[in-house]
Amino acid sequence: MTTEKKATTLQTVVNMKEGNSLPDGITQEIIDAWKKRYGQQKIKLGELPINEDRTQFLAVIGRVPDRKTVGEFEKWMDKDPNKSKEILINACLLTEKEQVKADDFLFYGAFDFLTTLLPVAKSNIKNL
Secondary structure (H helix, E strand, O other): OOOOOOOOOOOEEOOOOOOOOOOOOOOHHHHHHHHHHHOOOOEEEEEEEOOOOOOEEEEEEEEOOOHHHHHHHHHHHOOOHHHHHHHHHHHHEOOOHHHHHOOHHHHHHHHHHHHHOOOOOOOOOOOO
């Protein structure tokens, strides 16, 4: 009888100290100021994969896009998709922006994070 050892993947967030729930340099006071400015439920924490193995992550804080930002994002989606992504990241990523913009893998991870925050309301549909 043989036993196989399964490799476990250790996932670490590189810019958070162990036991801390916020990225380095971000205080609860900063979070509270963002919540006051953008809305209580509009500030979100995301973890972007740094490598394709998904063993290391970069913690970022983003905000839910407002109507103006969504409109600007959608305006450029078909004409210049890269510009539309830049608009969303520039407007809604509150931390680690320069690091994200300098790395393609992080950039697309941030874009994925922010698009999941897009406010989409679901309607009820009934037969007549």
